[in-house]
Amino acid sequence: MAEYVIYETVAVLQINNPPLNVLSHHVRRQLMSGLQQALQDTAVRSIVIMGKGQIFTAGADVKEFGTEKALSDPSLPTLVEAVAASNKPVVTAFHGTTLGGGVALALASHYRLAASSVKIGLPEVEIGIVPTCGVSQRLPRLVGLQTAVQMIVSAQTMSAQQALTTGLLDKVVSGDLLSEAVGFAKSVEVQALADRRVGSRAVPGADTAEDVLDAARKRLVRRSRGAIAPLTCLQAIQASLLPFETGMKREAELGQYLWTSWQTGALRYAFLAERTVKRWYLPGNKTVNYRTAEPLVINSVGVLGAGTMGVGITICLLQAGLKVVLIEANKTQLDKAVTLIQRSLGGRSHSKQLSHQAMQLRATTDYRQLGEVDLVIEAVFEDLALKRKVFQQLDSVTKPQAILATNTSGLDIDKIASATQRPDKVIGTHFFSPANVMRLLENIYGRHTSPETIATAMQLGATIGKVGVLVGNCPGFVGNRMKGLNFTEAMFLLEEGAEPQDVDKVLEEFGFAMGPFRVSDLAGGDVHWRRRIQAGLTTEQGPPPNTPLLYRQGNRYCPLADMLCMQGRFGQKTGAGWYRYESGSRAALPDAVVHRLILKHRQDNGLQRRNISSQEIVERCLYPLINEGFRILEEGLAAGPQDIDVIFLLGFGWPRHTGGPMYYADKVVGLGILLRCLEKYRALHPRSAHWVPSSLLQTMATQGTSLTAWAAGSRL
């Protein structure tokens, strides 16, 4: 709700809708009624709008979007325009965080005041909408086009000091915000309002406007990759160069266009899904969940292995204020890791002046130093036998109540746990590289993992700023199990007529930052080659004896990746893979050697080249992966489609504006069409098991059930 209090001649309207003061319908109604009361009360000469609690407001109520409530009277635009039309001065005074609709209220006010710690931002583009309510028209008039573009299109927050410098704020206060705001409001009661109305101003620096907009447009065309919101927001900003009323009409048209687009639905889903997955539960036993399981308190963590992953994990633990014992048998490697960690945390090792965070690190070659830690994250080489040996050692050196986590991208958690006497305390914590940057933490529970251990791993993820997603134990877990199929089909497309750059281009246009072949070159082709060798699919010398070249273990198989690896072409690190790289450059250049290799492979094996459409590339690379997602749900390895989508959005660069693979299948492709497509390709490629539609998909498609609606109903 919103409270109404009078301080002499000042009416103070305080938003009180904990925890984040979102501008839900009831809040808007009360603010509007408070505003009208203040305007009618002759004793009131000025009005202050502020918020109670930890922040001013997180903006419009995103959970109302897509429902009638979002447009119910007073809608946010109506409220904002009522503030702008006030004939008594309105001062918006904010603290904590002020986002979206909160900024709209502030811009419509006559004065803006903020606490010095405030963060101001316009995250609308991230949920696929235009910052309407006059924001796209008033902000450029107040701070100039360059800053407006920066704020609206980047969605980054601004500090109070930056906002003061750009002219967004009139004053930054360090004392009590309420008394400062009331004092300020009194001081402006007799001031004329005409030139305080932002809408009546001209956009400063309009002479350089076209240059600013052109540069922004070029940047966005390069970066948006299919997302429509950023360029639409830019169009709205451009309209601020028109007379105010005309610009407002244009803003409303563009606002409506995005408001009704499927992409805003997808982006809003992604926003809520990231929060939904925190409310974890075991798909097979909902009584084990985030409410019933208590996490252990974790103060100190051991990290075993100081390779790239170990270093990244250590950095995020230290950044979260945890004590870390880093163990590495190789002293040279350990020293190198310590330098990297200190550098990353801002400590200056040469002057011995370390940051406070870096001082929480103890680096040693001695396992016994793990005796007192609350939890260990093992990050040694991805080899089951090695990990089992390490866990045996950990079991004997750590205290009995310590949790033992393994950073594996696909090995069997139960086999690792069975090397210890405490399988209930063993869990998989799959970090994504670079571990200190990527926000995903895939947590994998084994057959014996206790609820307490799960709750602790999920809590640890939140502590270190990651989004933890809980999944069941299967080869590759959820992410890699699904992702692997994308690459498999991408290679079949090469056999049938495509070149690596064709496949990459189509998937990059779809929205991925990099296509599968560029990703493979970046990650290093040898990583998966080793896995294929371990799985008995190939050998270092070629196919295993008495194995047909194009079929392995009963399925169609493309040996092209193996052939490249046998030539030592592992990708960027060797200067050549699916592409070639000129020395020191990361630019992937199409390579005649690869072209000839593919050509010869087709000729040797009687494979006919044909033209492959972009549509087919998308379907062949993405639909098997989605089908596998349905199988994962069917097998009870993920609680819902949100969990799978968050894994792909945060761990695999799946384009956010499509919501993630499961949302995309449900809301964009349609389950019926997906099913028919799988059946078509199954008929064409009978030796690829991944085209067999999952029974869950078949049931849903046949019954016309929506996956997201089904999931929303079953979620705790």
Ligand SMILES: CCCCCCCCCCCCC/C=C/C(=O)SCCNC(=O)CCNC(=O)[C@H](O)C(C)(C)COP(=O)(O)OP(=O)(O)OC[C@H]1O[C@@H](n2cnc3c(N)ncnc32)[C@H](O)[C@@H]1OP(=O)(O)O
């Ligand atoms: C057909 C005609 C069409 C015409 C157009 C009609 C117009 C209709 C209105 C249009 C209005 C346009 C202009 C205004 C736009 C906006 O304001 S859009 C909203 C902008 N705000 C956001 O995007 C907020 C994003 N939130 C955050 O970044 C973070 O939540 C936070 C504020 C920084 C706090 O972070 P943290 O403390 O980590 O908390 P969280 O876990 O993220 O959130 C806690 C719970 O609060 C929920 N929540 C957060 N923000 C909102 C929100 N804006 N609305 C609703 N709910 C919100 C969040 O989901 C969490 O809840 P659970 O999901 O239940 O866990």
